[in-house]
Amino acid sequence: MQICRSILGAALVLVTLAAVPLQAQEAPAAIYGELFQQIQTERIFPDGKTFADAEPRRDPAAIMADYRRTAPDTPVALEDFVLANFKVPGVNDRGLSTLRRHIRNLWPMLVREPDEPTPGGSLLPMTERYVVPGGRFREMYYWDSYFTMLGLAVDGQQQLIEAMLDNFTATIERFGHIPNGMRTYYLGRSQPPFFALMLDLSHDEDPVLAARRLAALRQEHAYWMAGTSCLDATGACARVVRMPDGVLLNRYWDDHPLPRxxxxxxxxxxxxxxxxxxxxxxxxxxxxxxxxxxxxxxxxxxxxxxxxxxxxxxIVPVDLNSLMLIMEEEIAGRCAAQDDQACAAAYTEMAGERRAALQRYFWMPEEDRFADWDRVSQAPTPRVSAAMLFPLFAGAATKEQAAAVAQTVTRTLLAPGGLRTTPLHTGEQWDAPNGWAPLQWIAIAGLERSGQEALACEVSRRWLDTVAGTFTETGKMLEKYNVEERTPGGGGEYPTQDGFGWTNGVTSALLERYAGNPACDMQRPAISLLYAR
Structure with missing residues (x-):
């Protein structure tokens, strides 16, 4: 009986194969004829096996009919035709779903276990697991981690988020602030303060833990405002600046005037x-x-x-003071939730003063943008940058201001592959032509929050085109990108790093945020086909 079943099964396989159209059994040169010859003789792909292994996206007869009708007569036109009609291995066969799976598979490679102290070493040991950015950045970093956590949150890594929050809380308790990164040589400075926003990603509702984290957040605020006690005639001390009307704002600083x-x-x-x-x-x-x-x-x-x-x-930076506003409002809300009304009232007042100061000092109506403020010239700086979007992200811009900023961004910063950091080409990595994942997220979230959904969607689409296209070509997620050419970024003191925590996080979060949203379709052909260079 078993032999009979085997014979019957083999017969069915033969019948099935016989039913497959003869054309599907032919080699690509026979199926695609003159198209195949043109692709190979013009060496559209350096390796002749590349197109020979390609898969049609639709019926080959329909493809050939369109080929004869359109008659692409240049290498560029022919390549565009091929990429639109075939899935070419190593060129456009990694769709967004592949990219999302790749990021999920990357997380374990970037995770580090709790550290053991090493006498004489520079690492600040963490007691819980954490994620590093990747490449030369082999320790936990401050603002990188927020954007990494955005991706962890949508990729099912909540326990890792809680572990990193525990590390940051303990770090504040130990050092009074979160350093730039977890190395002894970073202790003289912090980074853009995102701890308040990290706390919003937690799912832990333990009231004891909530009180501990609030205390740490208040301690971080005290760190940024510590210069209040040493202000002198210069109007500045450490990270605090007294503005002309007496309101206290913040600047960036480091406690050590030495080479890094x-x-x-x-x-x-x-x-x-x-x-x-x-x-x-x-x-x-x-x-x-x-x-x-x-x-x-x-x-x-x-x-x-x-x-x-x-x-x-x-310089009094608009991004830092927008983040300080978020911190003060977060503290006020958490104090109110714990029924500490005196605390809630105090931080609400601080936030109100800062919100008003953002309007008074940083808004430039004649240029339709927010700017940094120069404490020497007592005026806004002339530098246009993506920092102008932080007040939108913080909810500190009016609808009219947001609309004006959107026009300025479109005119000065929007590039084919996302947002430039600034319009200037200087060779520094935080200038054109580079774009960075954290600034794309701030821009997209800020524009969306303030009613500029169309531009938010456009920035998302262009940025994902860049990330996905580079991933298709290199198999890597990079620290920064050239958004003018949609290629790996450059400039600065070190080579472009791959890994990469905040790019992974923002990419996953954007794909999750807009998946299935008809108003902002992330699956449109321009992305899903992934342009080849």
Whole structure:
């Protein structure tokens, strides 16, 4: 009986194969004839096996009919035709679903287990698991982690989010703040303060833990405002600046006027390029620029083409003060939830003063944008940058201002592959042509929050085109991208890194945010086919 069943099964297979159209059994050269010959002889793909292994996206007869009708007569037109009609291995066969799976598979590679202290080493040991950005960044970083967590939240990694929050809470309790990264040489500075927003990603409702985290958040706020006690005639101390009307705002700073340990020779060289300034002054500005996360950008330079003209601590940044507003409102809300009305009232008042100051000092109606403020010239700076979108992200812009900012962004920062960081090409990595995942997220979320959904969708589509296209070509998720050419980014003090925590996080979060949303279709052909270069 078993033999009979085997014979019957074999017969069915033969019948099935016989039913397959003869054309499907022919080689590609026979099926596609002159199209195949043109692709191979013009070497559209360097390896002749590439197209020979391609899969048609629709009926081959229909493809050939369209080929004869359109008659693509240039290499570019022929390549476009092929990519629209075939899934070509290693070129456009990695769709968005493949990208999402790739990111999920990357998370374990970026996870680190709790650390053991090493005498003489620079690592600040963490007691819980955490995610590193990747590449040369082999420790946990501050603002990177928020954007990484956005992806962890939608990729089913909630326990890892809670573990990282425990690490950050314990770090504040130990050092009074969250350093730039978890190394001893980073302790003199922090980074853009996203801890308040990280807490919103938690699902843990333990009231004891909530109280502990609130205390840590208040401690972080005290760190940023500690300069209040040492303000003098200059109007600034540490991270605090007294504005002309007396309101206290914040700037970036570092406690040590020395070359950075991790970029020691680079800082020595930069200081030597301008002998008219004290080296310690330049080191302080360089370190403050590192605290900003924008290391480095024309935002901080008197001469956009010369890093030695850096003057970060002279500038009151719009992004930092938008994040401080979020922190103060978050503290007020959490204090109210714990029935601490005095605390809630105090931080609500602080937030109100800061919100008004954002309007008074940072809004430039004649240029339809928010700007940084120069405490030396007592005026907004002339530098256009993606930082203008932070007030939208913080809910501090009016509907009219958001509409005006959207027009300015479209005119000055929107590139084929997403948002430029600034319009200036300086060779610094936080300038054109580079775009960065965290700034895309801030822009998209801010535009959407303030009623500019169409531009939010367009930035999302263009950015995902860039990330997915580069992934198709390289198999990598990168730290930064050239959004003008939709290629890997460059510039700065070190090669472009792959990994990469915040790109993974923002990409997963955007795909989740807009999946199935007819108003912002992330599955349109331009993305799902993934342009080849």
């Amino acid at each position: 340990d991790e970029s020691y020779v680079e800082d020595l060289t930069t200081a030597q390029e301008d002998p008219s300034r004290a080296a310690t002054e330049i080191y302080r500005h360089l370190r403050a620029g590192a605290e900003s996360g924008w290391d480095y950008s024309s935002r901080w330079l008197a001469d956009p083409q010369r890093l030695s003209t850096i003057r970060t601590t002279d």
